[in-house]
Amino acid sequence: MVTLADVARHAGVSASTVSYVLSGKRSISAPTRERIQRSIDALGYRPHAGARALASSRTGILALMMPLRTGLYVPVMMEIAMAVTTTARAHGYDVLLLTGEEGPEAVRRVEGSAVADGMIVMDVELDDPRLPDLRAAERPAVLIGLPADTADITGLDCVDLDFTAAGARCVDHLADLGHRRIAVLGEPPAIYERGTGYAARTLAGLREAAVRRGVGLLHRPVEGTYAAVAAAVTRVFEERPGTTGLVVQNEAAVEPLLALLRHQGRAVPEDVSVVAVCPDQVALHASVPLTAVSVPARDMGRRAVERLVARLAGEAPRGTELLAPLLTARAGSGPAPRTAPRTHPEDRRGHGGR
Amino acid sequence: MVTLADVARHAGVSASTVSYVLSGKRSISAPTRERIQRSIDALGYRPHAGARALASSRTGILALMMPLRTGLYVPVMMEIAMAVTTTARAHGYDVLLLTGEEGPEAVRRVEGSAVADGMIVMDVELDDPRLPDLRAAERPAVLIGLPADTADITGLDCVDLDFTAAGARCVDHLADLGHRRIAVLGEPPAIYERGTGYAARTLAGLREAAVRRGVGLLHRPVEGTYAAVAAAVTRVFEERPGTTGLVVQNEAAVEPLLALLRHQGRAVPEDVSVVAVCPDQVALHASVPLTAVSVPARDMGRRAVERLVARLAGEAPRGTELLAPLLTARAGSGPAPRTAPRTHPEDRRGHGGR
């Protein structure tokens, strides 16, 4: 293995000079620097990560804590992870992958063994058990998601989509189009029960806007299966026959929903408008391109890294950063039908796949 | 920060004794070991990862190189990554996430800077540019996927599903049910062009079995959009009207396909049988539970880590391990219809969503 000492000898300088060429923390004369650089290239030298970590107490690694028990549809998580990784690389960092299931222990492990310089935590719950350890930690952490308490005050650093505004935006869009009765197909019940912040905040935004705009709102958590979606939608139309607007926040439910509406003979958007809260790609590739508030997974991952790197450089103060929701109108939504939609004979038949 | 020396002082022993308690590489008397353990707990000591890496030249980290440019549907990649991470943890390793886009340079970086003890490489292409560096590396690597040349001979270590057998299994299943004309909806053209091994191997298996069983086989690469699937399927039924068996190897195409068949009035499995090559979860949660050869993502990740860990322990020789395909029959496939399916008026209409 080629060491820094080898490079120094080859270039006829001292070890410290080589080190300073690498770190740029000292001005080096051009000739010396070039000579050293040639030696580095000639010998194929790479600094030993462990030695560097020991001497400088900086590892060049960011830990990313990612949920393990995501269900079937995980593009958002994946996109965040990849954005984190590429952004980190762009700043000279590598990414260590931790599973959320390790819980607070993983936080302590990273902190105690100095295996990473800081961490990014995904899938934050309203009352997350990792928060105490994250607050106590020396190393900076950035959360993707918001816990229940006001993050600013408690010294945490958060990045997230403004889901409250996103929910409101969906209702406003439909209300602007003349829809008076809206139903929401939400994430599976387990997500709400677990205390996942984004789901609760979206719902709050939906409700606030519904009250403000004077439109009726029905909320149904659903599993992402065809049968579950069919059951929920059928009930909605039975209980609120005049429903013409649908909001979906459940990636797995999007295609089942569209298939079902087609099956029931409800045209989108002529009879029913559908607005989704999901990644742009999902909305775009659906069998009917959907109007959607996009979940900017890439931006979230990127911003989280940028904040963390800034903190490591001693720059930024901590705080909460909410990304503004962006609604893109597509074929899935249109003006509310002027007359109540005709009765659908399918409403009385059973649905749910086969 | 608590160091090993602090623990030694607190317990009244030498540093090496503490080190040996931690590593278990030396027998320590019970009283001493317990006393030291109490000191460790009392002080909350954690070994410094960098110091350990420097002194022992072992980092306790496995690098995982993962494709970045996976399309929309990535459950398989995600599941492998998570299986790798949890299995690695179970063996005392952490996982460093690298993007495949870094290419051979990432391999050199890991090798040169000793940031990980070994690596796992996903998304291996038939003639992968990373192979030379992987072969030259001191540190062991395990590939998930097979390159073109016989891996055993060239000293690489591979884990993968036996996709050739998987393809054959699909055709055999349909042939056993009496189907005589089979069409394959494959991955997007780019996947084949890129030289991704699994797609080519599956196709080889499909073709071999088709010849062996004397059934007709049509192969169509498709993008995972409703429009693309609709176009491909419509063409298939026009060109081979008697087609009653469909094999899908394209996660994104599964739901569009089922929706389209429903739309065309082709009952599954009465008119058309559908067999998929995909993760069990995808097959199970489809709007029609599909007969499928499951891609055992979890097992692949687990086995890759186990092999790598064995190599790091100096045990195992390198070689290729192909996991046997397992076909699970579900509602999506049934006996071939005895008469040719009726003509579908939809065949003459245009499809493709909206």
Next chain:
DNA sequence: GTGAAAGCGCTAACAA
């Protein structure tokens, strides 16, 4: 602008 040298915290011979 450059060099010398003292660690960083741990492991693993070598000694006892």
Next chain:
DNA sequence: TTGTTAGCGCTTTCAC
């Protein structure tokens, strides 16, 4: 069974 000690390869003060 335990202790002593020499590094591991790099960073960074201090000195010139």
